[in-house]
Amino acid sequence: MVRFGEVPSAAVEKLLSADEAEHVSRTRRHIEAQISTAGGWIGFERYMELALYAPGFGYYSAGAAKIGVGGDFTTAPEVSTLFGGCIARQCEQVLAAMPGGSILEIGAGTGRLAVDVLRRLAANRRLPERYWILEISADLRDRQRRLIAEELPGLSTRIDWLDAPPSDAFDGVIVANEVLDALPVARFVWRPDRIEEIGVTASSGGFELVPRIAHAALAAACHKLADEVGRDWPPGYASELSLRLGDWTGEVTRSLRCGAVLWIDYGLPRAQYYLAERSSGTLLCHFRQRAFEDPLRWPGLQDITAWVDFTALAHAAEAAGFDVAGYTTQAYFLAGSGIDAEMRALAVNDRQRFALLANEARRLMLPGEMGERFKVMAWTRRFEENLIGFEVRDFLHSL
Numbered sequence: 001m002v003r004f005g006e007v008p009s010a011a012v013e014k015l016l017s018a019d020e021a022e023h024v025s026r027t028r029r030h031i032e033a034q035i036s037t038a039g040g041w042i043g044f045e046r047y048m049e050l051a052l053y054a055p056g057f058g059y060y061s062a063g064a065a066k067i068g069v070g071g072d073f074t075t076a077p078e079v080s081t082l083f084g085g086c087i088a089r090q091c092e093q094v095l096a097a098m099p100g101g102s103i104l105e106i107g108a109g110t111g112r113l114a115v116d117v118l119r120r121l122a123a124n125r126r127l128p129e130r131y132w133i134l135e136i137s138a139d140l141r142d143r144q145r146r147l148i149a150e151e152l153p154g155l156s157t158r159i160d161w162l163d164a165p166p167s168d169a170f171d172g173v174i175v176a177n178e179v180l181d182a183l184p185v186a187r188f189v190w191r192p193d194r195i196e197e198i199g200v201t202a203s204s205g206g207f208e209l210v211p212r213i214a215h216a217a218l219a220a221a222c223h224k225l226a227d228e229v230g231r232d233w234p235p236g237y238a239s240e241l242s243l244r245l246g247d248w249t250g251e252v253t254r255s256l257r258c259g260a261v262l263w264i265d266y267g268l269p270r271a272q273y274y275l276a277e278r279s280s281g282t283l284l285c286h287f288r289q290r291a292f293e294d295p296l297r298w299p300g301l302q303d304i305t306a307w308v309d310f311t312a313l314a315h316a317a318e319a320a321g322f323d324v325a326g327y328t329t330q331a332y333f334l335a336g337s338g339i340d341a342e343m344r345a346l347a348v349n350d351r352q353r354f355a356l357l358a359n360e361a362r363r364l365m366l367p368g369e370m371g372e373r374f375k376v377m378a379w380t381r382r383f384e385e386n387l388i389g390f391e392v393r394d395f396l397h398s399l
Contacts, residue, residue, distance in 0.1 A: 015288060020301055027057040027300030032202040040201060041210065044295075045243065047200040048184040051299040053136070059303055060137045060182070075178050076264070076330070076370060077113035080360030081346065084116020086337035087262070090389045091117060091173045092126045094260045097385060101172035101259065102130040104165070106252055107179040111144030114159070115151050117175075120342075122155065128172060131159045134252070169257040176252075177264045180313070181305040183248060185240040187281065188214060188222050190233045195219040198238070200296070207296040218243065229274045239274060239281040240306045245313065250320035253379065260387065261322065261379040264330065267308030268375075269398045282307035313377055314399045322379035326390030327399060331371030334364060336392040 016024070031050050035042050042050075052059045076083040095101040108114050114133060121127050135141045141161055149156055187198035189211050196211035197218055214222065221241055226233065253261050267273070273282070285292050286303040295304045310327060317324045328336075339361055347354035365371040378387050 044187040045184045085342040088117040088120035103128045104132045104174045106176040108133045111147040166255045171258040174261040180308045185306045190237040195222045246316040258382040263377045265308045270311035317379045325378040325380040327377045330374035331365040332393040333376040333389040337389045
């Protein structure tokens with residue numbers, strides 16, 4: 001794993017094509033201009049926002065193969081169709097309890113999850129009235145359209161792509177798989193006499209992480225956080241804080257009148273997230289299936305993520321008018337959603353197919369793979385049934 005400040009090896013730098021290197025240079029110049037306009041320093045939250053989302057420059061705004069084979073990372077839907085089948089079973093329970101009902105997927109990646117969910121719901125005759133995809137990346141939209149047209153040509157008219165959440169109220173399900181980890185975060189350093197905010201400056205040698213005294217809102221949030229977790233951080237303790245999580249999640253779920261929201265991401269309850277021994281935070285970057293810790297290396301070309309504080313996500317539910325209906329690991333969620341039945345349905349009587357699916361299930365569920373690192377939280381509004389995905393084990397008490 002690469003640490004901050006290390007010079008990238010020649011072997012790794014050779015991974016970049018001429019076009020990729022040019023895109024990084026253009027993105028750097030764009031961010032440098034923003035830093036100059038701001039007086040020579042921007043907070044890390046602003047830097048992350050520019051590196052990921054600046055139109056025409058940011059990682060999610062520019063064309064690149066981000067997910068799956070040839071991409072930077074692999075998500076659960078790319079690992080196995082079992083994942084989408086289980087999400088579909090949870091959606092089916094919610095849709096069965098209401099007349100009509102639609103699904104909104106936030107950040108649909110390659111489109112694989114949408115295909116697998118719709119295919120399973122079609123087989124069970126429980127298709128939603130509409131399947132909306134809220135996607136900001138033009139190249140991912142194009143990839144999603146091609147995959148859906150190829151694999152589900154008869155259902156393509158049921159799907160709409162959105163630039164913003166639906167303006168009209170609807171009933172149904174909202175699904176967000178690996179979305180929250182890409183929300184820009186502020187980074188802070190805990191000192192005995194002050195809170196520092198980590199920011200970014202620019203010089204002829206490139207970008208540099210430079211701390212300053214934190215602004216009042218961040219300092220107050222950090223002191224409140226420290227009080228909640230016991231204030232046992234050592235001097236120099238550094239971590240991140242998502243100041244926009246509450247407003248953003250409230251906005252994208254505002255139009256759901258009745259139903260459930262499923263958040264799937266890697267993260268921890270607050271007490272575990274901010275342990276004193278986790279003294280450098282959870283920030284991680286991805287490029288071509290490599291994970292490293294330097295967010296300044298290839299802006300616009302690398303993903304930048306931070307783990308999710310699921311306690312903060314639970315607080316956001318209350319502020320947005322939802323109930324927190326469940327919180328568990330991905331492994332327990334898949335077990336509760338019938339992954340064993342899904343394996344049998346897909347394999348029929350083909351033993352080789354079943355063995356292949358079993359290997360995929362292990363990757364989704366084993367603790368050393370995705371099973372414990374990824375968590376699932378459900379919000380509900382005007383929906384009283386116990387959700388099947390949380391019936392095996394629910395860790396709400398840990399929040």
